[in-house]
Amino acid sequence: MSEARTRGTAPGRPSAQSPARGRAAAGSPDAAHRRELLRQMMLIRRFEEKTAELYSGGEIRGFLHLYIGEEAVAVGINQALTGDDNIVATYREHGYALVRGISADAVMAELFGKATGCSGGRGGSMHLFDSSRRFYGGYAIVGGGLPLAAGLALAGKMRGDPGVTACIFGDGAVAEGEFHETMNLAALWDLPVLFCCENNRYAMGTALEREHAQTDLALRAESYGMTAWPVDGMDVLAVEQAARRAAEAVRAGGRPHFLELRTYRYRAHSMYDPDRYRDKAEIEEWKKRDPITTLADRMRAAGEITDDEFASIDDKLAGEIAESVAAARAAPWEPAEDLEKFVYSPGPS
Numbered sequence: 001m002s003e004a005r006t007r008g009t010a011p012g013r014p015s016a017q018s019p020a021r022g023r024a025a026a027g028s029p030d031a032a033h034r035r036e037l038l039r040q041m042m043l044i045r046r047f048e049e050k051t052a053e054l055y056s057g058g059e060i061r062g063f064l065h066l067y068i069g070e071e072a073v074a075v076g077i078n079q080a081l082t083g084d085d086n087i088v089a090t091y092r093e094h095g096y097a098l099v100r101g102i103s104a105d106a107v108m109a110e111l112f113g114k115a116t117g118c119s120g121g122r123g124g125s126m127h128l129f130d131s132s133r134r135f136y137g138g139y140a141i142v143g144g145g146l147p148l149a150a151g152l153a154l155a156g157k158m159r160g161d162p163g164v165t166a167c168i169f170g171d172g173a174v175a176e177g178e179f180h181e182t183m184n185l186a187a188l189w190d191l192p193v194l195f196c197c198e199n200n201r202y203a204m205g206t207a208l209e210r211e212h213a214q215t216d217l218a219l220r221a222e223s224y225g226m227t228a229w230p231v232d233g234m235d236v237l238a239v240e241q242a243a244r245r246a247a248e249a250v251r252a253g254g255r256p257h258f259l260e261l262r263t264y265r266y267r268a269h270s271m272y273d274p275d276r277y278r279d280k281a282e283i284e285e286w287k288k289r290d291p292i293t294t295l296a297d298r299m300r301a302a303g304e305i306t307d308d309e310f311a312s313i314d315d316k317l318a319g320e321i322a323e324s325v326a327a328a329r330a331a332p333w334e335p336a337e338d339l340e341k342f343v344y345s346p347g348p349s
Contacts, residue, residue: 041071044095069266072291076239080247084163088145091126108324114331143176153191172203221258233263
């Protein structure tokens with residue numbers, strides 16, 4: 001693929017593949033970091049699998065969009081962000097909430113619609129929110145978070161804040177008018193936004209090549225004069241490297257950057273979706289590149305983790321999630337007298 005076609009002195013488009021990695025001692029900082037990346041991806045996977053079970057049993061209602069298969073994207077991007085940065089996500093955002101530091105208890109309670117949820121039980125799966133973590137949603141409207149991210153970045157720039165706004169959206173959003181309007185304004189106003197397109201190849205049920213005449217989505221962003229490149233979204237280390245490079249560039253110059261994370265979801269668009277638009281063989285082929293298995297195998301080969309240690313991490317996470325489910329079941333519902341609360345913002349005091 002050619003170098004990025006951008007204005008100014010922005011860096012060229014790096015390889016979508018991961019850099020060569022040497023062996024590291026099991027107790028080294030690099031090995032410990034990889035173990036934490038693995039743990040976070042396993043946390044998301046375990047959480048998602050449990051929510052699918054609970055939804056099927058009728059304990060979670062409404063809509064549920066699972067992230068299984070895409071864990072490397074959320075975990076890798078989060079490595080490049082600090083507490084001063086904002087995140088605006090899509091309705092497939094459980095993983096981002098968890099790695100951002102919103103507790104599994106708070107996320108699970110929100111899915112149950114309980115008052116102890118991170119959105120007070122009012123948002124549910126698609127509207128997780130925690131302003132204390134600068135996690136500004138969860139948005140159900142395709143592309144709806146894009147202009148909001150631009151607004152957050154503009155406000156931060158006008159205040160002189162140091163933070164980056166990470167905006168997460170899917171390949172389907174690239175066909176929306178909000179995408180083009182936001183790309184234009186972000187580039188025109190030099191807004192500090194890191195645009196992260198999760199290209200899982202299916203906007204709901206429409207294959208990428210049936211929706212976009214130009215399937216290289218990074219080229220869309222390049223056409224607005226910003227640096228953009230594709231990344232192997234099934235490799236958490238490749239995602240982390242790309243996200244760090246892009247976020248550092250945004251911080252240094254304030255200009256927006258765009259990453260196209262090429263990934264895949266194993267489950268249907270939502271729990272309501274019969275998933276009749278994909279060949280089963282295609283799904284199984286992508287599972288051969290599973291981000292958790294890929295990293296775990298790499299770590300085993302380097303002597304950084306054993307099968308017993310992997311199983312121990314998995315068992316511990318399963319126990320933590322089971323505790324979150326128990327806490328959500330026991331949590332109170334919002335009282336009926338709060339029905340009109342938050343309908344209007346309180347007036348000035």
